Amino acid sequence: MENTRDKLIDATFDEIYSHGYQGAPLTDILKKAGVHKGSMYHFFKNKKEMALAAIGEKMFEKFNERYSYVESYQIGILDEFYKRLRDLTARDFKRGCPIANIVQEMSNIDEDFNVLMKSIYEVFRENVKSILDKAIEIKELKPCDTTKLALFITSTLEGAILSAKATGDEQDYLDVIDEMIDYIQMKRG
Amino acid sequence: MENTRDKLIDATFDEIYSHGYQGAPLTDILKKAGVHKGSMYHFFKNKKEMALAAIGEKMFEKFNERYSYVESYQIGILDEFYKRLRDLTARDFKRGCPIANIVQEMSNIDEDFNVLMKSIYEVFRENVKSILDKAIEIKELKPCDTTKLALFITSTLEGAILSAKATGDEQDYLDVIDEMIDYIQMKRG
DNA sequence: ACGTATGTTGACTAAATAGTCAAGTAGTGA
DNA sequence: TCACTACTTGACTATTTAGTCAACATACGT
Numbered sequence: 493m494e495n496t497r498d499k500l501i502d503a504t505f506d507e508i509y510s511h512g513y514q515g516a517p518l519t520d521i522l523k524k525a526g527v528h529k530g531s532m533y534h535f536f537k538n539k540k541e542m543a544l545a546a547i548g549e550k551m552f553e554k555f556n557e558r559y560s561y562v563e564s565y566q567i568g569i570l571d572e573f574y575k576r577l578r579d580l581t582a583r584d585f586k587r588g589c590p591i592a593n594i595v596q597e598m599s600n601i602d603e604d605f606n607v608l609m610k611s612i613y614e615v616f617r618e619n620v621k622s623i624l625d626k627a628i629e630i631k632e633l634k635p636c637d638t639t640k641l642a643l644f645i646t647s648t649l650e651g652a653i654l655s656a657k658a659t660g661d662e663q664d665y666l667d668v669i670d671e672m673i674d675y676i677q678m679k680r681g
Numbered sequence: 682m683e684n685t686r687d688k689l690i691d692a693t694f695d696e697i698y699s700h701g702y703q704g705a706p707l708t709d710i711l712k713k714a715g716v717h718k719g720s721m722y723h724f725f726k727n728k729k730e731m732a733l734a735a736i737g738e739k740m741f742e743k744f745n746e747r748y749s750y751v752e753s754y755q756i757g758i759l760d761e762f763y764k765r766l767r768d769l770t771a772r773d774f775k776r777g778c779p780i781a782n783i784v785q786e787m788s789n790i791d792e793d794f795n796v797l798m799k800s801i802y803e804v805f806r807e808n809v810k811s812i813l814d815k816a817i818e819i820k821e822l823k824p825c826d827t828t829k830l831a832l833f834i835t836s837t838l839e840g841a842i843l844s845a846k847a848t849g850d851e852q853d854y855l856d857v858i859d860e861m862i863d864y865i866q867m868k869r870g
Numbered sequence: 871a872c873g874t875a876t877g878t879t880g881a882c883t884a885a886a887t888a889g890t891c892a893a894g895t896a897g898t899g900a
Numbered sequence: 901t902c903a904c905t906a907c908t909t910g911a912c913t914a915t916t917t918a919g920t921c922a923a924c925a926t927a928c929g930t
Contacts, residue, residue, distance in 0.1 A: 496877075512786050514703040518918060530921080531878050539918065586789050595847045596785040597701050600775050606849075613847040643844060643853055644837075644860045651840030655832060658784045658802040660795075664832055671833045675864050685907080707888060719891080720908050728888065871930100878925070887916075895908070900901100 497535050499525040504546035509590045512597050513543055513605070544608055547594060551612050558582075559619040562626060570627045570680070577649070577669050580662055588657040591616060592650050617642050633680055641679070648672045686724050688714040693735035698779045701786050702732055702794070733797055736783060740801050747771075748808040751815060759816045759869070766838070766858050769851055777846040780805060781839045806831050822869055830868070837861045 494502070503525035507516040518539050522529055536542035558576075565572060576582065587593070591612055598605035621642035627633040652668035683691070692714035696705040707728050711718060725731035747765075754761060765771065776782070780801055787794035810831035816822040841857035 511790055512701070512703060514701060515786075515790060517916075519916085528879055529919080530880070533919070533921095534877060588785055588789070591847075592781075592843055593785045595843060596777055596782045597704075599846055600777070601700055601704060609847055610849065613844070640856050640860065644857050647840030647844045647853075647857045648833075648837045649840065650843050651836030651838065654781055654784060654839050654843075655802070655836045657788055658780075658798055660799065664836075667829050668833050668836045671829065678867070706886075708886085717909055718889080719910070722889075722891095723907060873930090874928090876925100876927080879923085881921095883918105883920075885917080885919100888914090890913075891911090893909085895906100897906080898904085900903085 496525075496527055496531060500527055500532055500535060500542060501546045501549055503527075504542050505550040505590075508543060508547065509587055509593065512593065514597065540602075540604070544604060547590075548608055548612070551591065552615070555615055555619060559622075562619070562623055565626070566630060567632070569623060569630070570632045570676075573623050573627075574673050577673070578666065580665075583653065583665070585653065585656040585660075585662055585665065589650055589653045592654065613646075617646050620645050633676075636679055641676070645672065645676070685714075685716055685720060689716055689721055689724060689731060690735045690738055692716075693731050694739040694779075697732060697736065698776055698782065701782065703786065729791075729793070733793060736779075737797055737801070740780065741804070744804055744808060748811075751808070751812055754815070755819060756821075758812060758819070759821045759865075762812050762816075763862050766862070767855065769854075772842065772854070774842065774845040774849075774851055774854065778839055778842045781843065802835075806835050809834050822865075825868055830865070834861065834865070 500521070503521050504516075507521045507524060510516070511520075518529070518532075521542075522532060525532075532542065536545065561572065562569070591609065594605065595609045595613065599609055600606075621638050624633060624636075624638040624641055624645075628635050628638065648668060649672075652665045652672075655668060656662055656665035689710070692710050693705075696710045696713060699705070700709075707718070707721075710731075711721060714721075721731065725734065750761065751758070780798065783794065784798045784802065788798055789795075810827050813822060813825075813827040813830055813834075817824050817827065837857060838861075841854045841861070844857060845851055845854035
């Protein structure tokens with residue numbers, strides 16, 4: 493059974509992911525969590541602190557799930573990466589990417605959100621970079637500036653998700669991803 | 682002298698661009714516009730209608746400014762496009778891209794915003810496509826699926842702006858754009 | 871059994887916010 | 901001058917929202 497704090501973290505992340513930070517009233521979060529107000533203020537100083545905790549903890553949790561395979565994988569890591577990129581079941585195009593959503597909404601508005609999202613985005617990029625580095629190590633990719641290539645991949649991925657969210661067409665996501673994969677393949681050697 | 686409605690449209694767009702729709706109180710918009718509440722409700726049914734009008738009108742205005750050169754340009758259109766992409770003075774990385782901001786914040790929340798942003802995004806993509814089509818017409822680019830390539834370019838561009846907004850580093854934008862230009866150049870042949 | 875720390879309840883306050891309205895002003899054509 | 905329309909003013913209401921608080925419950929070590 494989930495404890496009260498976890499219920500709050502989960503409900504907060506989900507409500508913010510669905511409606512944005514500014515569009516997620518505390519009462520809705522509390523209702524979803526099934527937790528009373530005073531109880532919430534026992535665990536968190538205020539709504540913002542709870543939101544920062546929820547975003548940080550859930551995102552790092554997601555990264556651990558999504559990129560843990562990099563450790564164990566040896567051959568075919570790039571193909572595995574492509575396969576996961578093309579896997580639509582892992583994506584929610586209605587809501588988009590939680591990182592992008594919060595960066596867009598909050599980075600310019602609140603310095604604490606800005607700092608948090610910056611570090612989350614950095615970890616995202618490092619995860620992609622580590623895949624590329626491993627691919628180079630096992631000669632599945634020609635040596636190149638993996639920092640820049642990881643930046644290009646994360647940017648394009650975020651843009652692809654945005655396009656699909658804007659048009660409501662998952663195919664747009666796939667088209668961009670396939671074009672991006674073509675580009676990486678050219679570097680494959 | 683700007684009339685009252687224009688003042689409202691300008692102030693609404695700017696406040697929403699800075700703080701998001703949900704984060705832009707009507708009173709702030711009115712203060713910035715220097716217009717009283719009743720006056721605003723004379724021109725618009727409510728805050729949402731004013732916001733939709735402001736976003737639609739200002740974005741199409743911006744498109745006209747930014748892509749009007751396509752009509753007149755003949756040779757070197759692709760290089761002109763690259764030059765404009767690399768022009769940092771045309772961008773505000775603190776606030777990011779207004780299209781992306783509003784798509785991220787509102788597409789999932791409100792159907793009217795969803796419809797509007799979809800049409801804006803479509804026009805954006807068509808503008809880029811028309812540049813590519815012209816480049817093919819004058820043999821500056823090999824024939825290709827310009828619908829898909831325009832999708833790839835707009836997606837990557839949006840992703841590049843997001844990256845720069847997330848990290849606070851304009852160079853990230855330039856790095857992604859240069860990598861994208863490299864890719865287009867490969868097709869130039 | 872007692873005391874303490876930890877967690878819970880929900881009514882309450884204060885502020886912010888969208889929207890209403892009746893009374894006013896100014897310009898325009900007859 | 902008069903009537904009419906277009907626009908303006910700002911006080912007012914109703915609702916939503918974050919945050920407070922004091923009383924209550926529960927678990928646990930001694």
